[in-house]
Amino acid sequence: MHPSLITMIAVNGVAFRRDDKVVFTEARPRLRALDDIPLPSWNLFPLASYLDNGYGFGVNRGRSMPILATRGCPYQCTFCSNPTMGGTRWVSRDPEQVLAEMLSYHKQYKIDNFDFYDLTAIVKKDWIVRFCNMAIDCGVNFTWQLPSGARSEAIDSEVSELLYKSGCRNMSYAPESGAPSVLKRIKKKIDLRDMEKSMRAPIRNSINCKANILIGFPNETHAEVFQTLWFTVRLAAIGIHDISFSPFSPFSPYPGSELFSDMRKSHLITDYSDEFFYVLSAYTDITKTTSCSQHISNRALGFYRIFGMLMFYGMLYMIRPWRLIRTIRNVFGERQESRLEMSLRDLYIRLTKSKQAAAR
Structure with a gap:
């Protein structure tokens, strides 16, 4: 050797x-002593290339920087790779240190917005209350977002009011499905009614809320998909602003997740090539929709994605027509407030560039 x-x-x-x-x-x-880990050496990174072009994890609200306040997630959802990567022990940094890091970046790099990359940032109510109160006391003049997906248990009227006052303008909930039977199979320990109740609080406080929705899980049936579609109609009625990162994201078997291992053992995944990883990354492309359910074809899943998107946004704008006016305004403006607006803005830019190229 x-x-x-x-x-x-x-x-x-x-x-x-x-x-x-x-x-x-x-x-x-x-490592559990997160406060002892040195801060990132951003001076070694071509940061300006990203800041000047508006790249970020959340909605485009100007020059955005990533921030991490916690590690791990105490839940064991079968579609997520965290149990074998980040671990199920949730550990947090001191909120004072997190805020100090944000203030430092804001001053040094002229940051307008921070995207929290935490898998589950809000687990303990006392942590987020303390962080928000300190940010309010400091009089921060930047925004921040929770784009990954927050649990609903710690988010109530008190927390929502503090979130907005401290600069939070966008957050995501992660119900994943509207079918209780699917939630049980994927070990998503939530109560949909409790989550709907929690969602109302940040919406009342003018926070833009997105719901992460997945369809096409292994063994998912057409009836279960329709339950999810109906659930999203209820979300539109509540006032949720957005659905997923793309129109009703199809389930993708992430390597390291429990469902990925189960599918490999059942020989449902046999191709572990570059093409497999391309399919994983192509979830935003409806024409490349791949169903992992033996009950739902690729074409049917693609139809559900389009139909669900039309149902959700149709209901949303019918109940709240003023949001449609705001969406149109933001699409043609410099900053967007939702994922839909970002997608429409990108489409508008591509069409404009294509038209200009054709005119040459």
């Missing part, structure tokens, strides 16, 4: 090839 391989075996958390086999060493223990 090569001496370097002997050395690598003693290092936890690495994988390497030895002869014709891939060797995995023991997992490296997760």
